[in-house]
Amino acid sequence: MDLGIDGKVAVVVAGSRGLGFATAQALAAEGARLVVSARGEDALASAASSLRASGVEVVTVVADSADPDVPARLVSTAVEQFGGLDIVVANAGGPPPGRSLEVTETQLDAALNLNLRSSIRLIQSSVPVLRQRGWGRICCITSYSVVQPVPSLALSNTARVGLWAWAKTAAQDLASDRSGITLNLACPGPHATDRMRELGGSEVMGDPADFGKIVAFLCSQPAAFVNGAAVVVDGGATLAL
Ligand code: NAD
Numbered sequence: 001m002d003l004g005i006d007g008k009v010a011v012v013v014a015g016s017r018g019l020g021f022a023t024a025q026a027l028a029a030e031g032a033r034l035v036v037s038a039r040g041e042d043a044l045a046s047a048a049s050s051l052r053a054s055g056v057e058v059v060t061v062v063a064d065s066a067d068p069d070v071p072a073r074l075v076s077t078a079v080e081q082f083g084g085l086d087i088v089v090a091n092a093g094g095p096p097p098g099r100s101l102e103v104t105e106t107q108l109d110a111a112l113n114l115n116l117r118s119s120i121r122l123i124q125s126s127v128p129v130l131r132q133r134g135w136g137r138i139c140c141i142t143s144y145s146v147v148q149p150v151p152s153l154a155l156s157n158t159a160r161v162g163l164w165a166w167a168k169t170a171a172q173d174l175a176s177d178r179s180g181i182t183l184n185l186a187c188p189g190p191h192a193t194d195r196m197r198e199l200g201g202s203e204v205m206g207d208p209a210d211f212g213k214i215v216a217f218l219c220s221q222p223a224a225f226v227n228g229a230a231v232v233v234d235g236g237a238t239l240a241l
Contacts, residue, residue: 004221006031010087016043018193020091022212028054037061065092071122087219090119091141095155115159136181137219144189147240171228182227189234
């Protein structure tokens with residue numbers, strides 16, 4: 001299947017490892033030019049050189065997604081380096097585990113900043129530029145906890161559901177404006193990444209490379225009518241209908 005994104009310009013946040021990197025790989029395999037960000041310079045440089053092996057241009061931005069100035073920087077990098085922007089993948093590391101009645105104000109602020117506000121900022125910064133082309137694809141990598149909270153991940157559960165509610169609203173706004181822009185969530189269950197290993201792993205885990213291809217599909221031409229969806233990729237782990 002031709003995803004119709006050859007030559008499109010994509011920003012992938014937190015793309016040096018794990019699901020973000022797998023997404024960048026899948027987009028690169030389809031010919032997308034990439035702006036990839038992460039905090040660690042070395043891991044980002046090594047991710048970029050592996051992505052360039054697909055024959056696409058890759059620009060890196062060393063940045064912490066928690067920093068409120070970063071989204072505007074990523075968008076302006078895409079415009080300066082590649083002349084515009086078509087695809088945005090919002091992502092960040094997950095918050096630490098925490099039981100609901102024990103999480104502190106500071107932890108809650110940090111989780112809401114990194115896993116809710118940073119994505120909203122990125123999308124708000126991107127949409128005016130996407131509108132210029134009358135076409136755009138936005139996908140947030142979140143968690144299957146949007147349909148079923150994960151015990152002991154109170155911080156993650158709270159931030160993810162907030163982002164889902166905001167994104168659902170924004171997707172409808174984008175549709176009613178006939179913007180040509182879609183906004184969806186890709187919601188992973190356990191996948192074999194560093195993050196998952198830190199959390200103790202799981203008996204059954206998905207392959208990050210497969211997950212990346214699902215995000216690439218949500219960012220593709222034929223996914224034009226998929227909007228405001230939370231696509232759960234969890235091997236059937238959740239029981240919600
Ligand atoms: P990971 O730890 O393997 O990779 C995270 C990537 O994000 C790395 O490139 C890291 O450098 C980057 N990063 C982390 N914090 C950052 C920050 N503040 N600013 C910029 N870059 C940052 O994680 P992953 O498994 O790929 O998970 C990605 C997202 O998906 C996380 O939010 C995670 O909670 C969520 N998730 C993952 C799983 C899973 O099984 N892997 C399941 C559910 C949800």
